[in-house]
Amino acid sequence: MSAVVQCPCTLAVHFPPTIYRSFGSAQVLPDLAKSLDIANVQCIQFVPNGIVRVTFKESAQCDAALASGVSFRGSKLRVAPVDARTRLVYVRDLPAEVPDESVSVFLRQYGVVHSLSPQFHPGLPGVKNGTRVAKVTLLKDLPTSVRIAGFDVRLWYQGQPQPCPVCRQFGHRVRDCPLNGLCRRCR
Numbered sequence: 001m002s003a004v005v006q007c008p009c010t011l012a013v014h015f016p017p018t019i020y021r022s023f024g025s026a027q028v029l030p031d032l033a034k035s036l037d038i039a040n041v042q043c044i045q046f047v048p049n050g051i052v053r054v055t056f057k058e059s060a061q062c063d064a065a066l067a068s069g070v071s072f073r074g075s076k077l078r079v080a081p082v083d084a085r086t087r088l089v090y091v092r093d094l095p096a097e098v099p100d101e102s103v104s105v106f107l108r109q110y111g112v113v114h115s116l117s118p119q120f121h122p123g124l125p126g127v128k129n130g131t132r133v134a135k136v137t138l139l140k141d142l143p144t145s146v147r148i149a150g151f152d153v154r155l156w157y158q159g160q161p162q163p164c165p166v167c168r169q170f171g172h173r174v175r176d177c178p179l180n181g182l183c184r185r186c187r
Helices: 025-035 059-068 100-107
Strands: 010-014 041-047 051-056 070-072 075-081 086-092 111-120 128-138 145-148 151-156
Touching: 010 059, 025 041, 025 070, 051 059, 059 075, 059 111, 059 128, 075 086, 100 111, 100 128, 100 145
Parallel strands: none
Antiparallel strands: 010 051, 010 075, 041 051, 070 075, 086 128, 086 151, 111 128, 145 151
């Protein structure tokens, strides 16, 4: 069996059927290139079912495209990392003074950290909003609440398993919780 290769510089652009069934790659490529900083692109690969893989020269450029999105003729397209377990993890509620290295060290318990960057307030260039975005290839799922550098922090990523709000355990919904309807103290 061959080893899984990580692709931190590549994202998948998902074209809806109305576009990929109507336009060929020769028609899509010029408009797609306008939406990308083409000087940072290493490869554009058309694959079946309306997916276009875009490989950037550096992972930071890929992260920027993931954050800003990709458009085709005025329509925003869905973009995602190509690695099945690579996710953009949103780190919330952590003071700005906590160094990125503290966040990276924590996240390395759960996978490979490719990048970490702050988010900024729209309309206020250079003013961070307190959320950091980490691009992580997960080896195991992250909890929703953790402590980093002594602070309670919320973590979120698309597809993250959510704990039951009653018992905080995984694997069931509120209506199926064994504690549903019981006193939290005496059960």
